[in-house]
């Protein structure tokens with residue numbers, strides 16, 4: 001998936017133009033990013049010029065934006081009986097609704113993320129073990145959702161405290177049920193908005209050894225995200241992050257089919273951050289790359305492993321993930 005993805009090379013965009021890809025979701029308020037695949041493994045990604053990125057973003061976004069107008073026309077005029085109406089909700093309300101089916105609606109990106117976390121999470125703990133941060137460790141799951149990955153932290157003996165934070169109270173309710181049915185008393189769940197200047201319960205300050213944060217970054221601007229993560233971590237603390245790939249983000253958006261109303265619910269504002277942009281912003285906040293970022297595409301060979309809904313994404317980069325380390329106070333030179 002290296003190199004530039006042009007309109008004619010990217011099958012998702014071709015389908016988009018042709019109006020064929022019913023689950024290439026309407027692009028809502030999508031901000032930033034480019035539909036360009038970065039190198040497959042990005043240890044030290046070079047920064048592309050903003051001019052180059054902006055030019056590409058403009059041309060691809062203008063194609064992608066044809067789609068929401070088609071959806072809107074259909075939902076307003078009632079000209080389609082097959083295309084569900086799309087409803088945009090603020091992020092918290094969308095996830096509150098999604099919580100009812102989030103773990104059961106066969107979202108292929110979660111399935112792919114689960115597979116990738118099987119190798120990325122051990123790399124995080126290996127980096128922690130090699131660090132100067134002694135166990136037992138305190139971890140934060142930033143944007144924990146229904147606790148899909150929080151659960152995996154419970155079984156790690158050197159983790160004695162987990163703080164699971166999320167914007168959506170109902171996603172947290174599902175996480176709470178899931179965790180209380182397990183054995184753990186080491187988890188605290190808190191409603192938390194990383195975009196807010198204050199929260200009802202303050203998040204951990206400068207005290208976490210590591211953060212995991214999966215499929216959250218597409219909902220927030222990079223500077224707010226790294227400000228929040230940095231504020232929680234000890235110096236030399238680690239941040240494992242995974243996200244929807246911008247090549248998917250340019251033509252899709254987090255959302256689900258509401259089984260009650262039949263509507264497609266879309267979650268608030270979205271951002272198509274590239275790996276290069278993520279690493280550049282992370283560096284500005286004092287992070288460095290600890291485990292190189294990797295990107296994943298859906299292919300003819302692997303789609304079946306992620307469920308039927310993955311098939312239409314064959315040929316598209318859909319995921320990236322890696323681990324960052326907050327530099328120590330005396331490492332800034």
Ligand SMILES: C[S@@+](CC[C@H](N)C(=O)[O-])C[C@H]1O[C@@H](n2cnc3c(N)ncnc32)[C@H](O)[C@@H]1O
Nearest residue numbers: 095143144145148167168193194195214215219
């Ligand atoms: C796609 S879900 C991922 C959930 C979980 N990490 C996982 O991988 O299954 C994105 C999560 O980010 C949360 N989120 C979005 N914006 C947020 C914000 N500003 N502050 C905290 N959490 C946020 C949502 O409520 C949602 O639970």
